Amino acid sequence: xxxxxGIGVGPGDPELLTLKATRIxxxxxxxxxxxxxxxxxxxxxxxxxxxxxxxxxLVYIDFPMVADxxxxxxxxxxxxxxxxxxxxxxxxxxxVTLGDPSVYSTYGYIVxxxxxxxxxxxxxxxxxxxxxxxxxxRPLVEKDEILTIVPMNASDERIDAALKVGDAFAxxxxxxxxxxxxxxxxxxxxxxxxxxxxxxxxKEAMVHSDVIESLHENKDYLTLVLSRxxxxx
Amino acid sequence: xxxxxGIGVGPGDPELLTLKATRIxxxxxxxxxxxxxxxxxxxxxxxxxxxxxxxxxLVYIDFPMVADxxxxxxxxxxxxxxxxxxxxxxxxxxxVTLGDPSVYSTYGYIVxxxxxxxxxxxxxxxxxxxxxxxxxxRPLVEKDEILTIVPMNASDERIDAALKVGDAFAxxxxxxxxxxxxxxxxxxxxxxxxxxxxxxxxKEAMVHSDVIESLHENKDYLTLVLSRxxxxx
Numbered sequence: 197x198x199x200x201x202g203i204g205v206g207p208g209d210p211e212l213l214t215l216k217a218t219r220i221x222x223x224x225x226x227x228x229x230x231x232x233x234x235x236x237x238x239x240x241x242x243x244x245x246x247x248x249x250x251x252x253x254l255v256y257i258d259f260p261m262v263a264d265x266x267x268x269x270x271x272x273x274x275x276x277x278x279x280x281x282x283x284x285x286x287x288x289x290x291x292v293t294l295g296d297p298s299v300y301s302t303y304g305y306i307v308x309x310x311x312x313x314x315x316x317x318x319x320x321x322x323x324x325x326x327x328x329x330x331x332x333x334r335p336l337v338e339k340d341e342i343l344t345i346v347p348m349n350a351s352d353e354r355i356d357a358a359l360k361v362g363d364a365f366a367x368x369x370x371x372x373x374x375x376x377x378x379x380x381x382x383x384x385x386x387x388x389x390x391x392x393x394x395x396x397x398x399k400e401a402m403v404h405s406d407v408i409e410s411l412h413e414n415k416d417y418l419t420l421v422l423s424r425x426x427x428x429x
Numbered sequence: 430x431x432x433x434x435g436i437g438v439g440p441g442d443p444e445l446l447t448l449k450a451t452r453i454x455x456x457x458x459x460x461x462x463x464x465x466x467x468x469x470x471x472x473x474x475x476x477x478x479x480x481x482x483x484x485x486x487l488v489y490i491d492f493p494m495v496a497d498x499x500x501x502x503x504x505x506x507x508x509x510x511x512x513x514x515x516x517x518x519x520x521x522x523x524x525v526t527l528g529d530p531s532v533y534s535t536y537g538y539i540v541x542x543x544x545x546x547x548x549x550x551x552x553x554x555x556x557x558x559x560x561x562x563x564x565x566x567r568p569l570v571e572k573d574e575i576l577t578i579v580p581m582n583a584s585d586e587r588i589d590a591a592l593k594v595g596d597a598f599a600x601x602x603x604x605x606x607x608x609x610x611x612x613x614x615x616x617x618x619x620x621x622x623x624x625x626x627x628x629x630x631x632k633e634a635m636v637h638s639d640v641i642e643s644l645h646e647n648k649d650y651l652t653l654v655l656s657r658x659x660x661x662x
Contacts, residue, residue: 202566204559211449214439214555218448263572296555298562298569299576307566318563320555322447322529326437329531330551333435333540336531339496340583342591343532345576357594358575361587 198225198283200314201290202297202307204321205243207397208418212322213243220319221247226282226289228275230259230302240292253287259302263349272305276313279306283314296321300347300368325366328393328420332403336422337364348373352380359384367421374411377421381407390423431458431516433547434523435530435540437554438476440630441651445555446476453552454480459515459522461508463492463535473525486520492535496582505538509546512539516547529554533580533601558599561626561653565636569655570597581606585613592617600654607644610654614640623656 201220206212213221221244229241257275260267275291282289293301297318307316325345329336337343341363346355348369359365359380367377381387390407394414404410407421434453439445454477462474490508493500508524515522526534530551540549558578562569570576574596579588581602592598592613600610614620623640627647637643640654 202563204563206447209449211452212447212553214445214447215451216442216444219444265572296559296563296569298559298567300570300572301568304568304571307568316566318566320445320559320563322553322555323559326529326531326553326556330435330437330529330553333549333551334531335534335537335540336529337533337578337580338537339498339533340580340587342580342583342587343578344591344595345570345578347570347573347575350573350575354573354575354594358577361590361594362577 197315198286198288200279200283200310200316201288202303202316202318203290203292204296204319205240205292205294206322207295207324207327208239208243208395209397209399210243210246212327212397213247214319214321217319217321218247220290222249223288224249224252224290225287226253226255228255228257228278228289228291230271231256240294244292268302268305269309271302272309275306276309279310280313293321296323299323299345324368324396324418324420325422327397328366328391328422331393331396331401332391332422334391334422336366348377352376355380356383363426364424365422367423370419370421371415371417374415378408378411381421381423384425386423386425389427390421393420393422394418396420430548431519431521433512433516433543433549434521435536435549435551436523436525437529437552438473438525438527439555440528440557440560441472441476441628442630442632443476443479445560445630446480447552447554450552450554451480453523455482456521457482457485457523458520459486459488461488461490461511461522461524464489473527477525501535501538502542504535505542508539509542512543513546526554529556532556532578557601557629557651557653558655560630561599561624561655564626564629564634565624565655567624567655569599581610585609588613589616596659597657598655600656603652603654604648604650607648611641611644614654614656617658619656619658622660623654626653626655627651629653
């Protein structure tokens with residue numbers, strides 16, 4: 197029975213693919229690739245290419261790079277149309293996301309547009325924030341601490357409210373918002389124990405413990421900041 | 430060069446191990462196993478057993494099941510002592526956690542106790558909350574939503590403050606605190622879009638969309654609740 201798969205390929209290192217992801221990648225007939233996210237497309241494709249079966253059909257879909265809700269909904273519908281047609285022909289297809297498909301991925305728009313028309317299976321992936329913590333050999337959260345994942349495209353007001361009540365934080369979508377992250381960290385005295393992970397998940401990844409300075413110097417799409425209120429013992 | 434590894438084996442399904450985790454499991458000489466967490470030990474060991482090399486040395490350490498900070502620190506020191514001795518003999522060792530080593534794991538106590546005496550490498554794992562979302566084919570967070578991981582051993586006051594400001598939530602450490610989770614969900618009108626995932630990460634895992642009823646009926650150590658304030662489109 198043909199299925200549609202959403203596959204998380206992890207943060208970048210091909211070794212952080214799960215056994216399940218590699219198995220599914222090797223059996224799918226059709227791979228959907230977001231065309232306009234040129235950077236991400238290249239990365240995700242490079243990670244999974246060695247596992248794909250020979251002669252796999254690549255179908256490009258127009259997923260917008262900018263945050264335009266209507267365009268995302270349209271792209272989801274376009275993808276769903278292709279997936280439904282492929283499934284009817286008995287072909288299994290997949291959409292692949294960096295990290296995990298449930299964390300800030302456009303995959304959700306495809307699932308919604310499919311409305312149960314085909315069988316769907318989602319394969320979770322290693323998140324960038326878990327990979328960043330692992331790289332630094334440090335905990336994200338311990339004991340009764342609350343972990344908050346803060347996307348920097350949220351308003352400063354909402355971010356501030358979240359920082360006020362949480363214990364440990366992972367800041368995502370930082371690119372071109374580095375100064376705002378630095379301001380938030382300073383306000384809550386979180387510079388000391390904060391780290392910036394550059395090129396998180398890749399061979400050239402680097403952990404910077406001088407987080408404020410690094411936020412000013414390292415402007416990169418795959419940058420992530422971890423911080424916490426209470427200093428680690 | 431002998432190393433110490435912290436390995437996340439994911440939520441339960443052996444197929445959710447990463448390629449890296451399976452490779453490291455196959456080369457280590459010594460495996461540290463927390464003795465008192467009988468339940469967890471059994472689970473993690475069952476997941477990784479097929480990948481371990483023949484004749485691997487198993488060393489049991491006394492990690493307490495109850496939340497006793499001093500006992501955890503002691504256990505971390507005991508483990509660090511063993512690891513340092515093994516490393517000096519040229520043997521690589523590992524401590525394995527269900528899910529990811531940076532999320533509510535006792536692994537942090539070992540890292541702290543080692544104080545840089547040996548080379549450490551942490552291998553991230555699939556978290557239970559990503560696995561739960563994948564199982565339900567639903568997003569954890571989208572767009573500019575703030576994701577909060579709520580451990581139910583935190584106080585109701587702190588949990589309430591976090592629920593007030595966040596958008597999407599994963600409730601962990603639910604076992605024997607099911608009624609409190611139900612109360613929090615009801616207060617913030619999150620019953621409708623909430624789900625309970627029972628035996629998350631295992632073959633027999635089940636997604637329950639009647640979250641309040643399920644919280645009353647399904648008392649299980651490996652249960653997790655996902656909820657969100659805004660209904661999904």
